[in-house]
Amino acid sequence: MADTRKVLDSVTLRFDGDEKSGTDLHELRAADVAQVLQGLASFVSDFDKAGAFHDEGPADSVMLVRPPQEGSFIIEAIRMAGENWEGVAAVTGLPSVATLINLATKSMRAEVQDFEHLENGNVKIMWQDDTVQEVSRPVWEELNKRKHRRKKQLREIMAPLGDDRVSTLDVSGAPSSEDEETPPSDEFVLTRADFDSVAPTDEVEESEETFEVDGQMQAIDFGDPTRWKVRAAGQTRKATVDDADFLRRVAEGLAISSSDIFRLRIRADKIVKNGRARTTWTVLKVENHRRRAGDGTS
Template identity: 50%
Template sequence: MSDDARVQGREDVLTLRFVGEDGQGRAIDELRAAHVAEVLQGLVGLSSDFAKAGAFGGGAPPEVLVRPAREGSFVLEVVNYFAQNPETVSAVGVPSIGSVLWWSTKSLRADVSDVDYLDNGKVKVKWQNDTVDEVPQPVWEELNKRKRRRRRHLRQIMAPLSDPQVTVLDVSDVDDEPGQATSGDAPETFTIEREDYHRARPEDEVEETHTIFETEAQMGAVDFDSGEKWRVKTPTGSRVATVEDADFLLRVDRGLALHKTDIFNLTIREDKVTKNGQTRRTWTVLRVDGHRRGSADDDDT
């Protein structure tokens, strides 16, 4: 970026140093290109989401730039450049991208135990690992939104830690123009470990629903020894179900005669679990409210 452009805006610099050794015990000086691409995509996504939440002040969102890597350990310098706008350039207390990365990583390490809204406009966050942070309110609001998306961004940023040769990621949050912005309680340097990468594993998206309905059905025991699994055939389909009606099971145990054409009045609970787009249904027969013989048999209630 030209010197003229720097005068018109401000920038904070985030240094990512991926530390590890190769098979000969030498410090790594290269990473897989695919991993580097993921790191940059994750940083852009994380910065963009918090910018939309107002974490970096008003005006245009910051632009994420990359400086050439240094020799030695694999180092990336990421520049979060804020274009000229009075609210952002002169603001004190606007967090850096490094602060956002720190608080986002902490949200992986522990759940929140308590919060306190302070008079200075910040939110005091108490974590379950007995640590405390004061974060700007827009940051706190974003930490409570888009959690799956944020985990994906963090997973991308930490992608090189999936390589056995990479042991830790050292993060250094250095502002090119001290005094223009502060990071609050976020440290200037911190370490992201492989365990954090595992914590950022995408969570399964699970939706559970429960429905109770009444229907007529034919029933056939699948396992007479256990008395629990029954084949239930309704007008809409057939499914193996668990019978929880103790009185009915006792009658069966005492010799209740069952015919394949018998029609039962059932109260069924359907439990539906949708996980990552795939749905599984299970039936439980809560009550058997009597039955009648089918057309081929004599009436018997």
């Protein structure tokens, strides 16, 4: 039976260093290599499910590994799609695995100073180091979820950097293309400082739930979408409003009172750290808006 899958992109991880004898690095600890592959597969799976590799949803990606190459210690992994690969392959401008590793690693070392939802559907990120990056909305949403899990994945991918013999990890990757002159989509070097930035911290468990509910806006901050207050499901919580269209309508003068009722789609992110739980709400969508009985309609 013919294989209907197609290579969508590849990522190459090159671990450089020196053996104790002074010769070039040519072997790694098996346990470290196992962690690299486990972390990479988990990392790609999360972003695939988030729709980062295809604007119509998951690309049904499968990660395969090619034999290590000589010279330092090189691992090449390829991302393949299943039977729906034709639609996936037709989309351009989507991030490679290497690009996402670079972006996720940066998010562990630099805080987001500000962000902006663009008219093309992407999100512009302004980092505290004064650099700016534009990413798709699925990538942005995935970067803001599962922080502890993401750190663990990156720690596994960089596991050999915990070996004194290994000094750097060169990462390169590119989407599949019939044009052999197409340059890699991303090339960068990770060091032990990056490895240290994803060191495990306190024991943390993360979970999320998305639900729809009628609710009311108890407090509105026109200048900061992260400082709204929402009353729904029998509780009042500080919330981030991530519905760009709704925020635009508010900025253009949409009148809201504390008695108005909205149909909200909310994502509840729960973090349990050392036995103590904290839940935050993000309003993903404001579906509709109505007045209470006797107040008229809007």
